[in-house]
Amino acid sequence: MDGPLLKDRYRLGPKLGKGSQGELFLARDEWLKGKDKDQLVVVKRLRPRGTWKSFELFEREAKVLSQLRHAGVPRHLANFEDPPGTFNLVMERVPGDNLRDLADRRRLSQTEVRDILIRALEILDYLHTRSPVVVHRDIKPSNIMRAPDGKLALVDFGGVLDAARDRGGSTIVGTFGYMAPEQLHGEVTPATDIYALGATIVALLGGIDPEDVPRKGLRMDLAKHLPSIDRSLRATLLAMTDPDPEKRPQRARDVMALLSKTPAPEAREDRAAVRSVAIEKQRSALPARQLFSDIGEPFGTFLRFGVLGFGAGGWVGMASIRLALGLTISILAVLAFPAFRKVVGVGRELDAMLVEGQSGFSDMIRGAMARKR
Numbered sequence: 001m002d003g004p005l006l007k008d009r010y011r012l013g014p015k016l017g018k019g020s021q022g023e024l025f026l027a028r029d030e031w032l033k034g035k036d037k038d039q040l041v042v043v044k045r046l047r048p049r050g051t052w053k054s055f056e057l058f059e060r061e062a063k064v065l066s067q068l069r070h071a072g073v074p075r076h077l078a079n080f081e082d083p084p085g086t087f088n089l090v091m092e093r094v095p096g097d098n099l100r101d102l103a104d105r106r107r108l109s110q111t112e113v114r115d116i117l118i119r120a121l122e123i124l125d126y127l128h129t130r131s132p133v134v135v136h137r138d139i140k141p142s143n144i145m146r147a148p149d150g151k152l153a154l155v156d157f158g159g160v161l162d163a164a165r166d167r168g169g170s171t172i173v174g175t176f177g178y179m180a181p182e183q184l185h186g187e188v189t190p191a192t193d194i195y196a197l198g199a200t201i202v203a204l205l206g207g208i209d210p211e212d213v214p215r216k217g218l219r220m221d222l223a224k225h226l227p228s229i230d231r232s233l234r235a236t237l238l239a240m241t242d243p244d245p246e247k248r249p250q251r252a253r254d255v256m257a258l259l260s261k262t263p264a265p266e267a268r269e270d271r272a273a274v275r276s277v278a279i280e281k282q283r284s285a286l287p288a289r290q291l292f293s294d295i296g297e298p299f300g301t302f303l304r305f306g307v308l309g310f311g312a313g314g315w316v317g318m319a320s321i322r323l324a325l326g327l328t329i330s331i332l333a334v335l336a337f338p339a340f341r342k343v344v345g346v347g348r349e350l351d352a353m354l355v356e357g358q359s360g361f362s363d364m365i366r367g368a369m370a371r372k373r
Helices: 052-065 100-104 112-128 180-187 190-206 231-241 253-262 273-284 299-335 337-369
Strands: 010-019 022-029 040-046 076-081 089-093 144-146 152-154 165-167 171-172
Touching: 010 040, 010 337, 022 089, 052 076, 052 089, 052 152, 100 144, 100 190, 112 144, 112 152, 112 190, 112 231, 144 253, 165 190, 190 231, 190 253, 190 299
Parallel strands: none
Antiparallel strands: 010 022, 022 040, 040 089, 076 089, 144 152, 165 171
């Protein structure tokens, strides 16, 4: 940290790269020396040249960040002019790596990518339910930070410098390939961010930028590009990247509803459900023994019919409860959106217990229908 001291407080350090309308630097908050707090911050610096449009976007970013309070958004700390003609925005340093760098180092699993999608949707749900609504406009892998514990943060709220340019009096903000079609003529809604997030997930799963993905007309051909991913996830991504903004999910919660229609493939933590399925398979593989085989006829047949009716009724009842539970959990997961994973986890635990009960009724049916040995 051997750079200039800004505002008698922030010691400028190494350059991190380019952000929207400026350059990013790591810096140290000298006022926090000797205190049990993280002294490192990020400073975005802008020197307007030629047009003041970049300064307008810079100011808008500072204003928006100062009004947001969410763990997935870097906290605004200060903004000031120092030296004259250079504008500085000081933000909380977000730990971890951006998804672009992470994906370049290793292939992300489908379970990881699905978790990234859910966590990113939680951030968008917060932004899109502000008043007025906050639309990021430039969601892409390099603008999403992932900490070692899996937590996400959305960064760069001012758009990309190279993609913000004046044409005929209007400004386009975004990155080609990740931009929704309506952004090209200045239309921006929460559904615009939904498209960009969908394109981001496609890029993480396929390993190439969205603009290189095979297409059918204006649509991404995800059946050809991502044939091996879970069908519910592929259907969700197709909806998110629909070229028509009216047909696209309008809110983050709409995307969560699509995801919850078909459960994700079993993850490691779903041990109870996996165990129940294994028990069911094991029971099905065992030869069934006829019930009441040691009781004379016709009383043995009469008893078997009784057990058959009871077992069939119990099996249907359990199936109905599982169906109702699935619908209830889907609705609760959408309504309790920030706690989506907890609600779904509880639902799967309950379903696992019902599966075991249902398999017990299956044993009754098989025993009642088995032939005498």
